[in-house]
Amino acid sequence: MIETLTPPLLGEELYKKVKNDFIGLNKKYIIADGNKTRRVYLDSTASTLMMGPAFRTAERFLENYSNTHSEMHFGAKICTEAYNWVHKKVLHFVKADPNEFTCFFTGSGVTSGINRMARVFSQVRPSSNIVLISIMEHHSNDLPHRKHGGQVIHIPLDTYESNLGCVNIELLEKYLKQYKDKISYVSITGISNVTGILNPVNQIASLAHDYGTNIIVDAAQMAAHAPIKMSGFKDLTKEIDSLIFSGHKTYAPGSPGTVIARKSILSNTEPEEVGGGMVDRVYENSYVVKSTFPDREEAGTPNILGSIILGASLEVLDRIGMDYILKKDLMMTNELLIKMTSISSVVIYGDTDTVNCPRAASISFNIIGMDHGLVAAILNDYYNIAVRNECFCAHPYVEQMLQQTHSDQIKKIKHIDNPWHIEPWMGMVRVSLGLYNTREDLDYFSTALNDIVQKKNWFKKQYTIDTYGNYIHKEFKFTGEEYFNMPMILDEELNR
Numbered sequence: 001m002i003e004t005l006t007p008p009l010l011g012e013e014l015y016k017k018v019k020n021d022f023i024g025l026n027k028k029y030i031i032a033d034g035n036k037t038r039r040v041y042l043d044s045t046a047s048t049l050m051m052g053p054a055f056r057t058a059e060r061f062l063e064n065y066s067n068t069h070s071e072m073h074f075g076a077k078i079c080t081e082a083y084n085w086v087h088k089k090v091l092h093f094v095k096a097d098p099n100e101f102t103c104f105f106t107g108s109g110v111t112s113g114i115n116r117m118a119r120v121f122s123q124v125r126p127s128s129n130i131v132l133i134s135i136m137e138h139h140s141n142d143l144p145h146r147k148h149g150g151q152v153i154h155i156p157l158d159t160y161e162s163n164l165g166c167v168n169i170e171l172l173e174k175y176l177k178q179y180k181d182k183i184s185y186v187s188i189t190g191i192s193n194v195t196g197i198l199n200p201v202n203q204i205a206s207l208a209h210d211y212g213t214n215i216i217v218d219a220a221q222m223a224a225h226a227p228i229k230m231s232g233f234k235d236l237t238k239e240i241d242s243l244i245f246s247g248h249k250t251y252a253p254g255s256p257g258t259v260i261a262r263k264s265i266l267s268n269t270e271p272e273e274v275g276g277g278m279v280d281r282v283y284e285n286s287y288v289v290k291s292t293f294p295d296r297e298e299a300g301t302p303n304i305l306g307s308i309i310l311g312a313s314l315e316v317l318d319r320i321g322m323d324y325i326l327k328k329d330l331m332m333t334n335e336l337l338i339k340m341t342s343i344s345s346v347v348i349y350g351d352t353d354t355v356n357c358p359r360a361a362s363i364s365f366n367i368i369g370m371d372h373g374l375v376a377a378i379l380n381d382y383y384n385i386a387v388r389n390e391c392f393c394a395h396p397y398v399e400q401m402l403q404q405t406h407s408d409q410i411k412k413i414k415h416i417d418n419p420w421h422i423e424p425w426m427g428m429v430r431v432s433l434g435l436y437n438t439r440e441d442l443d444y445f446s447t448a449l450n451d452i453v454q455k456k457n458w459f460k461k462q463y464t465i466d467t468y469g470n471y472i473h474k475e476f477k478f479t480g481e482e483y484f485n486m487p488m489i490l491d492e493e494l495n496r
């Protein structure tokens with residue numbers, strides 16, 4: 001008898017099912033008023049929570065666990081097949097033609113992948129040493145190019161009603177024209193981790209190619225929030241030469257940094273990392289590097305388990321549909337922006353006209369008259385809302401935007417070589433969204449903000465500030481060990 005399988009859920013139906021299936025979503029902590037409440041996780045731009053189906057897939061995978069790259073026993077066959085499947089999944093997820101592109105895993109996030117590709121791309125046009133990036137880049141898409149790529153030039157942003165928006169395409173073209181043959185490559189973020197502003201990466205790729213150079217896209221934020229299309233255009237100039245993202249931001253904590261790159265570019269140089277698995281033959285005085293991808297790029301035993309978690313979560317995202325996810329993200333971000341702009345003394349950074357300048361998932365703000373650290377501490381201690389504060393590893397961008405609210409203070413410290421956190425006003429609070437956030441979360445967050453603004457002076461009295469600019473509650477004490485004490489948990493597990 002032929003068994004009839006239930007057709008897999010797709011699109012909105014799947015989204016509704018998965019939305020509540022994340023580990024830690026309903027975790028409760030005791031807050032400053034003594035109540036134990038559910039946390040509201042609004043820090044997905046830093047790291048997303050783990051998708052339940054990905055975790056359970058990994059558990060089932062572990063029953064077969066073995067090292068990969070062998071066909072000799074059952075476990076090895078299963079793991080090798082699954083590991084290879086994940087590579088294909090990644091290429092499909094970013095719409096990269098497998099004939100032209102390969103995918104490989106490196107490090108634990110985007111940083112390692114960008115360092116690696118900066119070294120590779122700097123060898124493609126060795127006589128050119130300028131790298132064009134934007135002012136909105138995360139340090140991980142800036143410093144690797146300074147160290148390995150050459151001289152970095154930051155392209156300014158669009159200004160609309162004096163707010164900063166996405167990369168200014170006309171200025172980008174001006175730079176491309178001006179430095180033409182001196183440009184080694186262009187490297188741009190798909191979505192800002194500070195403001196959630198989207199950049200038109202395929203349009204930027206087209207311009208870069210028109211001027212004879214290549215492009216890297218930092219998709220650390222883009223991968224979880226917007227569809228990616230690296231190839232498959234009629235107009236080949238729109239193709240992206242390399243793109244890098246992190247599994248820990250795509251609902252797959254513990255997974256590796258992911259690089260997709262043109263095989264022809266990688267083939268030009270010897271792989272950056274050498275060791276077992278990437279060689280065909282090793283002699284006493286020489287060795288022969290494999291010509292097959294991705295093997296030649298993955299020296300040593302890879303992060304097999306992490307890649308399985310990643311593959312599972314990308315498959316779920318693909319089945320929901322990244323177009324659908326982007327639509328939802330834009331809508332939720334817009335709703336949150338409207339709620340926040342209606343609160344007096346809340347200042348939002350970056351262009352807030354989302355028709356002119358779409359934003360997905362991240363919003364950075366300050367409450368006038370309160371340091372970012374104080375606001376973040378109150379949100380945590382009194383409302384159990386997890387947000388992030390400070391400069392989000394994007395000093396030049398954050399500093400430029402702080403001109404809007406703190407220009408006098410910035411002038412005073414401009415030439416002082418202090419670490420960033422010495423100045424408690426220097427920074428912002430960032431609220432960011434993931435698949436699991438609901439309208440109720442947005443309402444709860446904006447009510448909390450309203451409360452904080454209303455009771456500003458009372459809240460200030462509850463805290464002291466240390467020499468690092470951290471706000472410490474005078475009475476409420478939290479110890480992580482009450483919730484996660486590793487030796488105790490191990491004892492419990494061992495006594496089961």
Ligand SMILES: Cc1ncc(COP(=O)(O)O)c(C=O)c1O
Pocket residue numbers: 045046108109110111112138140141189191192193218220221246
């Ligand atoms: C836009 C952007 N690029 C790069 C990074 C660095 O990523 P990772 O921490 O995975 O190395 C981040 C991390 O927040 C980011 O948001």
